[in-house]
Amino acid sequence: MIEIKSIYKSFEDKNVLEDISFTFENGKTNLIIGQSGSGKTVLMKCLVGLLAPNKGEVLYDGRNFLTMDKKEKKSLRREMGMIFQSAALFDSLTVLENVMFPLDMFSNKNYNERVKRAQFCLDRVNLLDAQKKYPGEISGGMQKRVAIARAIALQPQYLFCDEPNSGLDPKTSLVIDELVHDITTEYNMTTIINTHDMNSVLGIGDSILYIYQGHKEWEGNKDQVFSATNERLNNFIFASDLLRKVKTEEASKVK
Numbered sequence: 103m104i105e106i107k108s109i110y111k112s113f114e115d116k117n118v119l120e121d122i123s124f125t126f127e128n129g130k131t132n133l134i135i136g137q138s139g140s141g142k143t144v145l146m147k148c149l150v151g152l153l154a155p156n157k158g159e160v161l162y163d164g165r166n167f168l169t170m171d172k173k174e175k176k177s178l179r180r181e182m183g184m185i186f187q188s189a190a191l192f193d194s195l196t197v198l199e200n201v202m203f204p205l206d207m208f209s210n211k212n213y214n215e216r217v218k219r220a221q222f223c224l225d226r227v228n229l230l231d232a233q234k235k236y237p238g239e240i241s242g243g244m245q246k247r248v249a250i251a252r253a254i255a256l257q258p259q260y261l262f263c264d265e266p267n268s269g270l271d272p273k274t275s276l277v278i279d280e281l282v283h284d285i286t287t288e289y290n291m292t293t294i295i296n297t298h299d300m301n302s303v304l305g306i307g308d309s310i311l312y313i314y315q316g317h318k319e320w321e322g323n324k325d326q327v328f329s330a331t332n333e334r335l336n337n338f339i340f341a342s343d344l345l346r347k348v349k350t351e352e353a354s355k356v357k
């Protein structure tokens with residue numbers, strides 16, 4: 103579980119995050135949603151320590167991240183896995199070597215154990231057959247699955263995904279969403295996903311934080327989205343006529 107308490111962040115005189123409090127629960131896919139420029143990335147950067155908030159607390163299972171010394175922070179970072187917008191794989195390394203990379207850097211396992219662990223993770227994302235290929239030889243969706251395998255190689259307790267579906271078609275996005283959701287439940291991780299993808303919101307939104315112009319506008323889950331009366335949220339989520347129709351149909355089922 104990651105708790106944030108009254109987070110503020112500004113750049114010079116521009117306030118980007120204002121008084122954001124939220125609890126990201128473990129075993130759940132926690133989504134941060136909001137319009138472009140609303141502050142999602144800045145918030146995620148504050149969570150992982152790439153930016154320092156001006157005020158507030160970030161608690162990793164009760165451990166205060168912002169007041170930790172360097173050594174404690176370094177050790178906590180090993181409990182974090184990250185998946186970036188681009189899969190960010192190393193082109194000159196094979197798929198297996200990419201997944202082994204964090205193990206080579208941070209684990210005490212011997213070579214054979216590292217290979218075994220990397221192969222286990224590749225098998226988990228259904229890509230063991232591609233282990234000898236290079237990133238340039240596999241599809242974008244497969245690259246994202248390699249990135250997931252690499253992110254879970256060190257068995258993180260906390261998984262951060264920044265727009266994991268960017269550049270993927272809807273069907274492949276669904277596969278990635280389901281995979282991240284299943285892994286989160288299976289390993290009881292605290293997973294936080296920044297997304298614009300409405301299919302993700304309605305599909306894997308176990309817990310949702312909606313940010314509007316740097317403040318928390320709404321929180322809830324995918325089922326509550328349909329009955330939400332928050333106008334800004336509705337304008338954001340149900341921007342398309344098709345989704346508005348789905349919402350009306352779902353709401354009439356509840357009555």
Ligand SMILES: Nc1ncnc2c1ncn2[C@@H]1O[C@H](COP(=O)(O)OP(=O)(O)OP(=O)(O)O)[C@@H](O)[C@H]1O
Binds near residue numbers: 113138143298
């Ligand atoms: N290092 C920085 N210095 C100054 N302003 C910044 C910096 N980083 C972000 N911002 C500003 O903070 C605001 C929020 O940006 P952020 O990247 O968090 O938005 P976002 O919600 O992630 O958008 P998107 O969905 O487009 O990625 C923007 O106005 C951005 O210009």
